[in-house]
Amino acid sequence: MGGGEITKRGKGLVVLAVKTFPEDAVKETLAEIKEEFPDLEFHYIWPKFEVKKNDMPDSDESEIPNIKFIQFVSAGTNHVSKHPIYTDTKIPLCNASGVHGPQIAEWVVMTDLIHNHNYLYLYEKQRKKEWKHSNGEISSQDNVGRTVGILGYGSIGRQVARVAKAMGMKVLAYTASPRKTPESKRDTGFIVPGTGDAEGEFPDAWYSGLDKKSLHAFLKLKIDLLVLAVPLTPQTTHFLSTPEFALLAANPTRTYIANIARGAIIDQPALVHALHAGQIAGAALDVTDPEPLPKDDPLWDAPNVLITPHVSGVTSTTGERCFQVVRENLRRVRDGRGLVNEVDRGRGY
Missing domain, CATH: 3.40.50.720 (NAD(P)-binding Rossmann-like Domain)
Known part of the structure; x- marks a missing residue:
């Protein structure tokens, strides 16, 4: 997710792309985020097709100006460790550690x-x-x-x-x-x-x-x-x-x-x-x-x-918890504090 300044009064843009759960699965937390950040504009994108593990856009920071952070719904980010967004930018990447x-x-x-x-x-x-x-x-x-x-x-x-x-x-x-x-x-x-x-x-x-x-x-x-x-x-x-x-x-x-x-x-x-x-x-x-x-x-x-087929972390509450991490990081950007669950690229997690 990225976009403009996230402030108490400023207009911003948040783009959410989620492969695992539809919008209805996260509606409660999403509503809370919208209430807390009324000046943010949301675009929720749920691809109804299979997303391969390396399918991330080949974008750089110049194409998404002023991006604040990218939030992953997985606890690990090894699947994108060779992607240009990971290797060639300083965009903060945050994992979903704690959710699962x-x-x-x-x-x-x-x-x-x-x-x-x-x-x-x-x-x-x-x-x-x-x-x-x-x-x-x-x-x-x-x-x-x-x-x-x-x-x-x-x-x-x-x-x-x-x-x-x-x-x-x-x-x-x-x-x-x-x-x-x-x-x-x-x-x-x-x-x-x-x-x-x-x-x-x-x-x-x-x-x-x-x-x-x-x-x-x-x-x-x-x-x-x-x-x-x-x-x-x-x-x-x-x-x-x-x-x-x-x-x-x-x-x-x-x-x-x-x-x-x-x-x-x-x-x-x-x-x-x-x-x-x-x-x-x-x-x-x-x-x-x-x-x-x-x-x-x-x-x-x-x-x-x-x-089991990599399903131990998937429950009816997974989506809501992922967006609780999003909400916390939006608060931290707004308040000028460090992000939660930010990936250390040197360590790989």
Whole structure:
């Protein structure tokens, strides 16, 4: 979105292009924005066709003068990291970090519970109309005392931690850089009220590093549920591959992996091998490499894997929350404050 000065009295222009949800899906927050910024002119564009991931206009700053910021509806911006708007301009880019935390955390917990309580087995019994219950036939486990390791302690990881703590789990956080002070542990991005971990209070321990030595030290810990929530960057591409799965294999309770980040965080052929070899307990994947996952990909038939088509962040409230970020950034531009969720181009997120 861009346009003229956004002031308390000045006339401005906001152009909104949204591929995921129609205007009716965001009408409440959009109405609030229009009420708060009555001098802004809105053009809501909802393309009713599939937008490919690299379909952004080849525009520069001269073609859209005085642009204030571009707001993405995704938490990641790796899909446009090679686009001229990203590489050749200084236009502020803002992601939707924080918007997807509640629903994705629920997806993580849901798939972990499906695994722990053998629900797929029980569902097959239901489909066959079989009432079978005998001690020792199936083995279930609750989450009390288990450990969740969260690779990438952003808004999603923080909400996973909140829910995990409520279930009696131990939380281990892992970030790119050390977080040794209270200030460094705070979440300064957009937060859905009543969710997340604004002060960084939930982790029982905090680890960090983008180097393999640091990652391997983390993976050697007894982690029951490993949640991948890191952004996709050159440093995190194939963050988990053959050596990492070999380390996880040493865990006597076997680690269950949930990937809600990007498919390329995992070396997929190595994952397929780890599943067949029993190096890990299983995997829940909302992302794959590539997407869509081809029908003949061996990942489909790997044992103990749950696959969903990149939908964990999509709910009926997603659109409204995205426009709550827009509203906050409009306020910040008007008031001369820094933007929320602004992408650091150097870091890639």
